Amino acid sequence: MLDIKFIRANPEVVKAGARKKRIECDVDRILALDKEWREMSTDVDTLRAEQKNASKLIGSAPPADRPRLAEEQKKKKGLLAEREQALDLRAKELHELMLRVPNVPAEEVPEGKDDSENVEIKKWGTPRTFDFEPRDHIALGEMRDWIDVTRGARIAGSRNYFLKGDLSLLEGAVMRYALERMVAKGFVPLSVPTLVRSEVMVGTGYFPGGEEQAYRTDSRDDLCLVGTAEVPVTALHQDEILAVADLPKKYVALSSCYRREAGTYGKDTRGLYRVHQFQKVEQVIVDVASIERSIEHHRSIVANAEEILQALELPYRVVNVCGGDLGQPQIQKFDIETWMPSRKNYGETHSASRFHEFQARRLNLRYRDEQGTVHVCHTLNNTVAASVRMLIAIIENHQRQDGTVYLPAPLRPYMGGRDTI
RNA sequence: GGAGAGAUGGCUGAGUGGCCGAUAGCGCCGGCUUGCUAAGCCGGUGUACUCCUCACGGGGUACCGAGGGUUCGAAUCCCUCUCUCUCCGCCA
Numbered sequence: 140m141l142d143i144k145f146i147r148a149n150p151e152v153v154k155a156g157a158r159k160k161r162i163e164c165d166v167d168r169i170l171a172l173d174k175e176w177r178e179m180s181t182d183v184d185t186l187r188a189e190q191k192n193a194s195k196l197i198g199s200a201p202p203a204d205r206p207r208l209a210e211e212q213k214k215k216k217g218l219l220a221e222r223e224q225a226l227d228l229r230a231k232e233l234h235e236l237m238l239r240v241p242n243v244p245a246e247e248v249p250e251g252k253d254d255s256e257n258v259e260i261k262k263w264g265t266p267r268t269f270d271f272e273p274r275d276h277i278a279l280g281e282m283r284d285w286i287d288v289t290r291g292a293r294i295a296g297s298r299n300y301f302l303k304g305d306l307s308l309l310e311g312a313v314m315r316y317a318l319e320r321m322v323a324k325g326f327v328p329l330s331v332p333t334l335v336r337s338e339v340m341v342g343t344g345y346f347p348g349g350e351e352q353a354y355r356t357d358s359r360d361d362l363c364l365v366g367t368a369e370v371p372v373t374a375l376h377q378d379e380i381l382a383v384a385d386l387p388k389k390y391v392a393l394s395s396c397y398r399r400e401a402g403t404y405g406k407d408t409r410g411l412y413r414v415h416q417f418q419k420v421e422q423v424i425v426d427v428a429s430i431e432r433s434i435e436h437h438r439s440i441v442a443n444a445e446e447i448l449q450a451l452e453l454p455y456r457v458v459n460v461c462g463g464d465l466g467q468p469q470i471q472k473f474d475i476e477t478w479m480p481s482r483k484n485y486g487e488t489h490s491a492s493r494f495h496e497f498q499a500r501r502l503n504l505r506y507r508d509e510q511g512t513v514h515v516c517h518t519l520n521n522t523v524a525a526s527v528r529m530l531i532a533i534i535e536n537h538q539r540q541d542g543t544v545y546l547p548a549p550l551r552p553y554m555g556g557r558d559t560i
Numbered sequence: 561g562g563a564g565a566g567a568u569g570g571c572u573g574a575g576u577g578g579c580c581g582a583u584a585g586c587g588c589c590g591g592c593u594u595g596c597u598a599a600g601c602c603g604g605u606g607u608a609c610u611c612c613u614c615a616c617g618g619g620g621u622a623c624c625g626a627g628g629g630u631u632c633g634a635a636u637c638c639c640u641c642u643c644u645c646u647c648c649g650c651c652a
Contacts, residue, residue: 180610184621191621194633198578205632212632380570380607505607511589513607 156243159462251461264454275481305560312553317524326391331371344468364397387426418526440521454478491521
């Protein structure tokens with residue numbers, strides 16, 4: 140959520156930002172409502188003050204006079220109640236609209252309508268030229284008895300799967316390696332709830348708007364399955380005022396992630412590229428409201444992910460996500476796409492976002508600076524490693540003609556010392 | 561799932577209808593005293609919105625887990641919900 144004061148002061152900036160993101164947003168309606176609300180609010184506050192004073196006087200009046208005075212007060216209640224109700228209606232409408240105002244994208248965000256216009260800013264490694272016909276992960280999975288999508292679909296519907304044998308172990312190895320690497324960098328590991336209240340989904344910017352993408356329990360509990368550990372981790376300090384000395388907070392969490400993938404029928408149907416459930420190690424940073432520091436963190440969380448891809452000898456590229464492909468909450472986003480031979484292309488494996496205050500304001504996540512002044516925090520996050528897509532990249536890129544797979548050195552300690560599966 | 565107790569400021573904790581945005585202690589900040597430290601003394605110390613002011617600062621309103629209700633007036637009474645604790649049951 141943006142600061143209403145910022146919108147008041149920079150309506151054109153907000154409008155231009157929404158245009159760049161291709162998101163509808165009636166800024167003028169918000170400003171009109173805000174103006175109306177403030178006028179009504181002043182009016183209501185004055186009426187309340189009068190009521191309050193009158194009530195206090197009754198308390199100190201001689202008991203004999205009280206019934207008469209109370210009777211007079213009672214007559215005035217209607218007007219206040221009426222105005223309070225009208226004020227409340229404005230406040231609610233304003234809040235709903237505010238929740239939908241997109242964050243203003245950074246200047247460095249390229250113009251563009253969708254992911255086809257994302258701008259490549261870095262490329263590492265060279266896609267391997269095979270001297271045999273490489274198998275895709277499905278074929279490899281069948282050959283080695285590593286993947287069972289048929290039975291996955293039978294017990295849980297399409298886009299569900301079992302990993303078996305060494306591939307199941309490899310999933311654990313990649314997750315563990317990613318987690319430990321981040322812990323070594325000083326990130327605090329967290330195990331998190333993956334079933335959360337919808338207010339947390341609102342707080343992190345997924346709702347309203349992303350309801351279709353989230354699994355939700357029935358009304359007995361009304362909880363949402365998170366699509367990423369970003370949600371519970373970013374919300375960890377919801378409603379808190381942190382001490383500036385404790386910032387930045389750097390967290391890393393391994394969790395299962397659940398995505399409905401509504402509206403993707405027919406897209407990436409084959410294999411494990413797009414699935415309903417996977418494991419992911421996610422990094423989250425909460426820090427002071429400094430654009431410079433956010434940019435610095437943004438670079439570092441991208442670098443953290445790159446290091447892992449390099450250590451796993453996987454070719455990748457980094458793209459600067461364009462306006463039209465940016466979500467409502469982000470200021471800027473860098474996606475990392477890893478080479479996947481079966482796609483004959485790079486496939487998205489990481490997504491690094493900076494939000495400035497957007498999430499923190501919704502989460503009421505603040506800090507107190509050295510002067511004692513309270514500010515809203517900045518938040519950022521990035522994938523460290525997402526299980527199935529990383530597995531696709533590893534087994535497809537490192538396969539041999541006989542169907543065995545070469546394991547890069549960092550994974551070996553987690554695979555019983557083996558260099559091949 | 562059953563029975564009971566509770567939720568107050570950074571923390572502990574008082575407050576059962578008006579004198580309560582809230583006693584007190586701790587903590588924290590500023591000052592004084594003091595070889596240093598510690599102790600002591602004095603003062604200050606919530607958040608949000610809004611209005612006035614160039615600003616310093618000041619006024620108003622709201623907030624005592626959340627939402628409703630009763631009342632001229634609610635931290636205090638009533639209802640619903642959420643959470644915490646204790647005991648019992650069940651259980652990974």
